[in-house]
Amino acid sequence: MRVTLLGHATVLVEVGGANVLIDPVLQDPFGEGMLVACPARRVTGLPRIDLIILTGGRPDHVDVPSLARLSPDATVICPKDSRILYILDRLGFRKVRPTEPSSVIRIAAGVEVVTTQSARKAPEFGVLVKDATGTFWDPVSTALSRPIIDPVLARFGPIDLLLAGYAYPEFGYFGVQRAGFPGPFLRAAVDAAAHVAPRLIVPGSAGFRFAEPFAWTNAFIFPISPQRFVADLGRIAPALATATGNPGDVFEVGHGRVERRPGASPFVAMTADDTERIVYDPSAEVPALSDPNCDGYAAAVLEQQVAATFAELTAFLCTSYEADPAIAEQRRAGGSYGLGVVFPDGHERWLRVGFDGSTPVIAQGEGPIRGALRTTRIAASVLTARARYERGYPYPGGLTRITRINPARLVDGKVAIEPKEPPELLMHWIRVKPPGWGVHGKQVLDFQIAAALAQPSPAPLVGGAR
Amino acid sequence: MKVTLLGHASMLVEMDGRNVLVDPVFQDPFSDGAVAACPAREVYPDRFPRLDAVFLSHLHLDHFDVRSLVQLPRTLPFLCPEDPAIVYGLNKLGFMNIRMLAPDTRVDLGNGCELLTTLSSTDVIEVGVVFRDRSGTFWNEVDSVVVPATIRRVQAAMGHVDLLFSGYAAQNVRFFETMRAGYPLDIATANLANVKMVGPTLVVPGSAGYRFAGLLEWANPFLFPVSRQAFLEDLARVAPEVPAALANPGDVFELAAGRVTRQPAASTYARMIEDDTWRVAFDASAPVPRLTDPNPLGYSPELIDKQVTDCFDGVERLVRAVYTGDRVDALIDGYRRTGFSYSVGVIYPDGHERWLYIAFEPAAPRVVRATTPIRGAIASHRVAASMLTARARYERGYLYYRGFFRLTQTFLGTRVEAGSVFHESDEPDDLLGYYLANKAPGAERAAEARLDFQIESLRREGTG
Known part of the structure; x- marks a missing residue:
């Protein structure tokens, strides 16, 4: 052998x-x-x-x-x-x-x-x-x-x-x-x-x-x-x-x-x-989060996709505040979730959701995200690629960064800070967005398969090639 | 009683005819230039009322500031914990009226005013302090580590606490060493539980009112995981029965008739220039710069190189002496028993490096020195050459030094004895840090040497 x-x-x-x-x-x-x-x-x-x-x-x-x-x-x-x-x-x-x-x-x-x-x-x-x-x-x-x-x-x-x-x-x-x-x-x-x-x-x-x-x-x-x-x-x-x-x-x-x-x-x-x-x-340098826009999306596409995702997330929070299990975990944890999006030219937009009330408290703005306990910062092109189902896990690695602080709660009269964080909300939405991951997961694969089949054939592999 | 926050941990406590200054730090930056008060502030010591005493909680440089102390009348009485180095520094500055206080010591200040030192459950020589006059009781925890038994003792001795300056920051002090952006959940939890147990009339997140400055500024997003605001929001969730407020420099808290009132910006002794606490917002997504040596003390290349050589020689001598049985050392014995390997990588201002590698083999240590990185050690300590020099010469304290070194620890602790595999439970201490703190020439009087350097520097500035 x-x-x-x-x-x-x-x-x-x-x-x-x-x-x-x-x-x-x-x-x-x-x-x-x-x-x-x-x-x-x-x-x-x-x-x-x-x-x-x-x-x-x-x-x-x-x-x-x-x-x-x-x-x-x-x-x-x-x-x-x-x-x-x-x-x-x-x-x-x-x-x-x-x-x-x-x-x-x-x-x-x-x-x-x-x-x-x-x-x-x-x-x-x-x-x-x-x-x-x-x-x-x-x-x-x-x-x-x-x-x-x-x-x-x-x-x-x-x-x-x-x-x-x-x-x-x-x-x-x-x-x-x-x-x-x-x-x-x-x-x-x-x-x-x-x-x-x-x-x-x-x-x-x-x-x-x-x-x-x-x-x-x-x-x-x-x-x-x-x-x-x-x-x-x-x-x-x-x-x-x-x-x-x-x-x-x-x-x-x-x-x-x-x-x-x-x-x-x-x-x-x-x-x-x-x-x-x-x-x-681990003593090496960590660069500032920026968006290299590896997929070359046009600026207008990025703006449009980020705006659409913020709107979808807002609607999702409003309609599913009672029903969605990940939102339920965010609410149980309390505090707030922030999504900060960094564009290729360096500008930033943010969405922030407060989970302490019976309805979500949602705000949007320009500039760096502040004032949320759990924060996801992500490059605009990565958010776009994920939201369009053109990239799968672990593509955002290094271009998505998460800051997490859990709020304290009283459990049986004692102060406790839950070490486990609720699921990340943006990625959760991308998975549950209708018609669901069953369809979207295939979409990610279809994109890769189409790209692979569109490639000009490299040198044939002896005996094993198509 | 009136309590005025001067910035960071500095405050002035005005009781019935007795005025006590606590941990005086009047200008920024402080602590070797490592940090500055945050929110930014200005202090006007010339407008202070007559002072009756100065209370020092401990010797850390953000509480024991030579530059501020020299501005005080030399006849002032000092109250401090049982740290001989504090007495040494104060004497050297010309203060002779010093009283050392064990934890749980009551001091009668006269005119119905008193204070009580409180225990800190840590190995730092430090205390918290409770002030009491006819108007009420004020507990300033400062940096002390408070446990429930301490709270019970304070309540038994002083009764209800009206105003509490509590620990809140759960600072991620290990970040510099490990580059891990987590935070100590146990400390964060204890800080909140302590406030609930004390149940004061008003609680204020106290001390830790600083930010890193200058060359260390990059670390601010990682070091303060629990903001003042987040602490108040947590308190509202877990202790809604306890009223809470923020304190900015220049704010005055007045105790009268069982009530505590906050008077923002009411002080004539200090004022907030700007609420710049956004600088310390926790953000694990922030960049981390490459480790370089900016040589902030301007040492000559020869001086740095000699100090690095001395340090390498000293570490190697210590290790060899333990192997030959000339010295006894539990840490190095542990290294030997577990088959440890350790490297130090020193980065010079011009970018070149020197490395020391020690494999703790059973019979003899294998020591390698090189000018390129030596990989594969189980633990590795990378450090800027001039800051190793400054630490070895006692010219910079740990708060500053820690921005210029990084530790990598991959200890597994697996060893075989008599054919069976054993696992060690704890990571061993860092060898270079251990050497510098305990075994290097002069280590036994490091605190005094650091004070000598600061006082000497101040003198030189004064005459120059």
Whole structure:
């Protein structure tokens, strides 16, 4: 069995004459233009792909432009996630098998693919591939725990090669600027890898960085480096063999060993080890919020969309003040919510809602938002892209910033400040706006699919292209 | 009794024939230039009535201001907490009539006037103060950390509190170190619960009436999560039975016949120039500048470099001495036991850097010095070179220094002993901060040295 790292979470497994591609992301940038593989790589071609495995619905795993470049004749295994199924259907994939975790699929003589469970409640799974030469486990983004690991080891173990989950992209940092080091996560990740105790551990997945204009966030959101993970693992399980993996590295599994062949792949080349760009440094600079208007909306479009969204939010608050559950949480918290919108030329507009009365107290104005306890500041072009359903999560990262102070309340005669904040009101409205997320969510995907299909075809991927 | 707010924590308390000045700070900026009163104000000490005493709550520089103290008659009696450094500073300024007061001490001021010092449940040597005359009782918590037992003691000793200046700001003091824009919910909760328990005739959000100034101005959006206004709104929700008011510089609060009246801008001793509290509006979306060294004290490159070298040498010597058994140190033992690694990155005014890295390996420390960043340490301390110099020479206090350093802490605390994995529960202290505060040359008289520097600077200004 030959395992090739293609960059970020994309992995090619050549096994028993079949070629399996996991979470194909084949060009940069990806993730709506926000992300770039790190270390940098170039995919120059692919062999014939027999099986595509999509392990979860996040945009850095289900990349519409990459899927659009692959032959729709391949079989696809994916979680039962309507978003993934919709994309595959629109792209013309016909051999799609929605699959539960813990399923065993025989893909060739003596070759089994297993979807492994996640401790998280999300439609996602890991991938285990087993043949006579050995066993490879790629948990991808799944969270592992001993109750998940033990049955896998009992049935398919021991493991030769493990792509261990180690990374904790700290998206929580965006906006609130109060993320800390995810110690409990790292402990669990180290413990899981040590418990699997494979022949070789390679920190897997999560090889990306943010592109401009979001690059400043790179210093904050990758608190755990592969080196840190390996160092901590080495402290508690010094007998285990570890190696870091770069795009283009090949791991040959067979004859009771795993051989790492750096840069040996004919399909992908690491063009630079630029991981220096994502060194964790919470002391780094945070720029002022501004609107780079990445999508090039005309000023009039931005003004119109912001005015329309303020009007819609106002109407929503007035008509649904009693009925909407998120508004109910805002009212229970009390205090006020403020939305501040920053335009590309620097001017700002705001909407403020007071939740202390039996009707909402709504005000609008020009300039910086002041006087609200919970404040969302957002770039006008991001609000526009979200409100027109042309961009999905996590597109606003770094261009949406949230300030939250919770009001105090009396609970059983005692002063209490609820640590949990009510749902963010703008994003809530964008989700519940009629006719509802069922329709709007598809709209976001349609926009991406149309954009991907409209792209002039890049150089064909050998054997696997349309 | 008349209580006049002079700005920030400074006030004048006029009782029946007894006038006491509290934490006098008359001009802005103060505290090494780190902060200025907010709302902005002007104070006219020459218009003060005859003073009978000065009360100092603690030695922090926004309460103990050498520049203001030298304007006072040297014969004035001082009341202060049991901090020898305060006495040292006052003596050096020529004040000899000083009485140190433990918490819970009653002082008879004569003419039916008295005060009571109140406990602060923290490791800072400080007190709050309750004033009483025939017209009523006024509790000024200043910066003290008040717990329910303290409230019960004050009420037992002094009865009903008419006017309360309460802590309110729940300041996010760790922001500078960690760059995390959260806020201490427990302190915010306790501040409100305390007001409810005291149940005064009138409560005023007190102290913390400042903003960061000059080079530290960028930090204002992060440091004051609970505004005065937000505190009043919270009080209206959780303690609607307690009347509350804001105090601006120049406002006078008069206690008479069981009532407290607020007389805005009634003082002739001080006036508010502008309500500029918008400067301290909490805004986690604000920008954070890159850490640079503006060298505000104008040190020469040679002086800075020597001080940095001395500091690196001192830290390394301390670590090696603990490994060889020549010194005993729990912090460094803990580092060694947990396989810690630590780096200091010093940024110079011209942008170049010097780094010290220490891996606390079992047998011996592995020490690396470099002029480019050394990555991968579990904890890292980045600091402006001239401010490290100023701190090591005791020429700037912590309030100022903290704007020029940043900590990164990624401690996991996992270690293996006899084949079992253990997790430490607490993050260990920062090594450079610990060294400077406790182990550096002269650390044992740091407070005195800082006072010497301030007094000396003032003298030089006076003669120059």
